[in-house]
Amino acid sequence: MATTMSHRGMGVTQEERRVILASSIGTVFEWYDFYLYATLAPFFAALFFPPGNETAALLSAFATYAAGFLVRPFGAIIFGRVGDIVGRKYTFLVTILVMGISTFAVGLLPTFGTHTLPIIGEVAGIGWTAPVLLVILRLLQGLALGGEYGGAATYVAEHARQGQRGFATSWIQTTATLGFFLALFVIGGCRFFLFDAAAFAAWGWRIPFLVSLFLLVYSVYIRLKLNESPIFAKMKEEGKGSSRPLTDSFFTYPNNKYVLLALLGATAGQGVVWYTGQFYALFFLTITLKVELVTAYIMIGLALLIGTPFFIFFGWLSDRIGRLKIILAGCLIAAVTYIPLFQALSNAVNPDLVAFQQANKVTLTTDTRECNFHIFVGPWSRFTDCDRAKDFLTKAGLSFETVHRDGAKNELQLGPTKLSGFDAKTWTAALAELKFPTKADPAKINWLAAMVILFLFLIYVTMVYGPIAAFLVELFPTKIRYTSMSLPYHIGNGWFGGMLPLLATAVVAWTGNIYAGLYYPIGVALMTVIVGFLFLRDTKDVDLARGSGVQEQAAA
Numbered sequence: 001m002a003t004t005m006s007h008r009g010m011g012v013t014q015e016e017r018r019v020i021l022a023s024s025i026g027t028v029f030e031w032y033d034f035y036l037y038a039t040l041a042p043f044f045a046a047l048f049f050p051p052g053n054e055t056a057a058l059l060s061a062f063a064t065y066a067a068g069f070l071v072r073p074f075g076a077i078i079f080g081r082v083g084d085i086v087g088r089k090y091t092f093l094v095t096i097l098v099m100g101i102s103t104f105a106v107g108l109l110p111t112f113g114t115h116t117l118p119i120i121g122e123v124a125g126i127g128w129t130a131p132v133l134l135v136i137l138r139l140l141q142g143l144a145l146g147g148e149y150g151g152a153a154t155y156v157a158e159h160a161r162q163g164q165r166g167f168a169t170s171w172i173q174t175t176a177t178l179g180f181f182l183a184l185f186v187i188g189g190c191r192f193f194l195f196d197a198a199a200f201a202a203w204g205w206r207i208p209f210l211v212s213l214f215l216l217v218y219s220v221y222i223r224l225k226l227n228e229s230p231i232f233a234k235m236k237e238e239g240k241g242s243s244r245p246l247t248d249s250f251f252t253y254p255n256n257k258y259v260l261l262a263l264l265g266a267t268a269g270q271g272v273v274w275y276t277g278q279f280y281a282l283f284f285l286t287i288t289l290k291v292e293l294v295t296a297y298i299m300i301g302l303a304l305l306i307g308t309p310f311f312i313f314f315g316w317l318s319d320r321i322g323r324l325k326i327i328l329a330g331c332l333i334a335a336v337t338y339i340p341l342f343q344a345l346s347n348a349v350n351p352d353l354v355a356f357q358q359a360n361k362v363t364l365t366t367d368t369r370e371c372n373f374h375i376f377v378g379p380w381s382r383f384t385d386c387d388r389a390k391d392f393l394t395k396a397g398l399s400f401e402t403v404h405r406d407g408a409k410n411e412l413q414l415g416p417t418k419l420s421g422f423d424a425k426t427w428t429a430a431l432a433e434l435k436f437p438t439k440a441d442p443a444k445i446n447w448l449a450a451m452v453i454l455f456l457f458l459i460y461v462t463m464v465y466g467p468i469a470a471f472l473v474e475l476f477p478t479k480i481r482y483t484s485m486s487l488p489y490h491i492g493n494g495w496f497g498g499m500l501p502l503l504a505t506a507v508v509a510w511t512g513n514i515y516a517g518l519y520y521p522i523g524v525a526l527m528t529v530i531v532g533f534l535f536l537r538d539t540k541d542v543d544l545a546r547g548s549g550v551q552e553q554a555a556a
Contacts, residue, residue: 015159016161019159022222022226023171023223023226024174027148027172027176029100029179029212029218031179031180032179032183032212033099033102033141036103036106036187036208036209037106037141039184040187048109048130048134067139068498069495070142071138071139071143072142072143072495073495074142075145076147076483077246077483077487078147079092080147080150080482081245081246083147084242084483085241088154088155088158088229088482089155089223089228092148092151092152092223095145098143098144099141099145100213100215100216100219102144103216104209104216105137106137107209108206109130109134110126110130112126112131145490149486150482150485152172152175153469156169156172157469157470157473158230159229166315166317166323167315167316168315170467171312173311173315174312177278177311177458180278181305184297187205191204191293192294194207241479245483248480249487255476255484258475258476259488261531261532261535262472262489262536264532265528265531265533265535266324266488266532266536267472267491267493268496269525269527270327270330270331270465271496271497271498272500272525273330273331273460273461273521275500275501276338276518276521277460278300279500281300281454282297283501285299285300285345287395289353289397290350290438291439291440291445299450299451299454302451303457303458304458310462310463313466314466315467317467318540319540323467323468323474323538324536324538324539326464326467327532328528330460331532332526332529333460334521335529338518342518343515345453346514350397350437350440350444350445351446352440352444356435357399361415364389364393364401364402364413365403365404365411366386366402366408366410367407370384370387372387373506373510385410388422389422390509394509398514401512402511402512412427414434470540472489474539474542504518
C-alpha cells in the first residue's frame with residue numbers, strides 16, 4: 001500500500017503542488033481568523049455582554065459565534081455566484097480580504113463596560129453597541145468563509161488529475177484543523193509566555209486578533225500568484241458557463257435534488273462530527289471538567305498534531321475505495337461511541353469530579369413555570385432563580401435531576417445536604433463542605449487514556465472530512481460547481497455543525513445532564529448515515545474534464 005500511495009497518490013506535478021500549497025496556506029490563515037473567536041469566547045464573554053450570569057454571557061458569546069456560522073450559506077450563495085461567473089481566483093482573493101480585516105477589527109473593539117488597556121489607560125464602555133458591532137464583524141467573517149471554502153476546494157480539484165482528486169483536495173481539508181491548531185498555538189503562547197491569567201482575560205486576548213493582519217498580508221501575496229482554474233478557463237473560452245448559477249443550482253432538477261441530498265446525506269453529519277471532535281471536546285474539557293486552559297490546549301493540540309495526517313490518508317484512500325463509504329462509516333462509528341467515550345474522558349481527566357458526582361446525588365426541585373430554555377440570549381432574555389440555579393450547577397460541571405412541583409422554590413438536595421432557595425454563596429459553601437473539586441487535579445489526569453480518546457475523536461473527524469471536498473466537487477457540473485457545492489457544505493457545517501456549542505450548552509443546562517449535549521450530534525450523524533446510504537452514490541470515477549457532475553454522467 002505504501003508503495004502504491006507514493007507512486008500514485010503523491011505523484012503530483014509541480015503545478016499541482018504550487019496550487020495545493022498556495023490554496024492551503026491562504027485557507028489555513030482564514031480558518032485561523034474564524035476560529036479565534038470560538039476559542040477565546042470564554043475569555044471575553046463577560047466583557048462584551050452585561051454581567052450577572054456567566055452561563056448567560058457565555059451563551060450570548062456562543063450565539064454571536066453561531067451568527068457567523070448561520071450566515072455562511074449566504075456567503076456561499078453570494079460568492080459562489082461570483083465564482084461561477086467571474087472565476088475562482090478573483091473570488092477567494094475578495095473573501096480573504098473581508099475575513100482578515102474583520103478579524104483584525106475584533107481586536108480593536110471597545111467592550112460593554114469600562115475597561116483598562118496598557119499605555120492607553122481607562123477606556124469607557126459602549127454598552128449594547130459592543131455586542132452589536134461584534135455580531136456585525138462575525139457576520140462579515142461568516143460571509144467571507146462561506147465563499148472561501150468552495151473556491152479553494154473547487155480550484156484545487158479542477159487542477160488535480162483524474163484518480164488523485166481525493167488526495168489533492170484532502171490538503172484543503174487539513175486547513176480547518178491546522179487553522180484551529182494555529183489559533184491554539186498563538187493563544188497558548190500569548191497566555192503562557194506574555195501574560196498572566198488576569199492580564200490575558202482583561203486585554204491580552206486581543207493580541208491574537210491583531211496578529212491576523214500580518215497573516216492577511218502574506219495570504220493575499222500568495223494568492224496573487226495563482227492563475228485561473230484550467231477547467232473553468234476552458235469552459236469560459238467555449239462559452240459553456242452559466243449566466244444564472246443560482247437558478248441552475250437550486251431551482252433546476254435534478255441539481256436541486258443533489259444539493260439537498262448532499263446536505264442531508266453527507267455534510268450535515270460531517271459538520272457535527274467535525275465540531276464535536278474538536279470544539280465541543282475543548283469546551284467539555286475546560287467548562288465541564290475544569291481542566292486548566294493551557295493543559296486543555298496542549299491536549300487538543302497534541303491530538304490535532306497526531307491526527308492531522310489522517311486527513312491526507314483518508315483523502316488518498318477515497319481515491320481507491322470511494323468517498324461516500326468512508327464518510328458514512330465515520331458518522332456511524334461516532335454516533336455509536338460518543339457517549340461512552342465522553343464518559344471515559346471524564347474519568348480520565350477529572351476522576352475527583354466523577355467520584356463526587358457518584359457519592360452525592362444532586363436534585364433540583366423547582367416550579368417548571370419558572371424555568372426557561374435559553375438559546376439566543378439578548379436584552380429580551382429574562383432569567384429567573386430557576387435559570388440561575390441551573391446555571392450554577394451546569395457551571396460546576398454537575399449532572400442533576402430536576403423535579404417539578406408547583407410552587408417549589410428551587411430546593412437543592414446535594415448528597416446529604418438540603419438547601420432551600422437559590423443563593424450562590426450558600427450553595428458554594430455547601431459544595432466546599434462536601435469537598436467539591438473546583439478544578440481538575442493535573443497530577444490525577446490519565447494522559448494516555450485522555451489522549452487515546454481525543455485521538456479517536458480526531459480519527460472520526462478525518463474520516464468524514466478528508467474525502468468531503470472531492471465528493472462535493474464531483475457531484476456537480478463545472479458551470480455551477482462553486483455555487484452548488486458551497487451551499488450544502490456551509491449549511492451542513494455552518495448551521496448543523498456551527499450551532500453545536502450553542503445548542504449543547506443550552507440542552508445541558510435544561511436537562512441537567514452533562515452528556516445531553518451529545519444527543520444533537522448523534523441524531524444528525526445517524527440521519528446522514530440513513531440518507532446517504534439510501535439515496536447517494538459514490539463519485540470517485542467522475543471525469544471533471546467533461547464538465548458534468550455525477551448526476552449527468554450517470555444519465556449518460
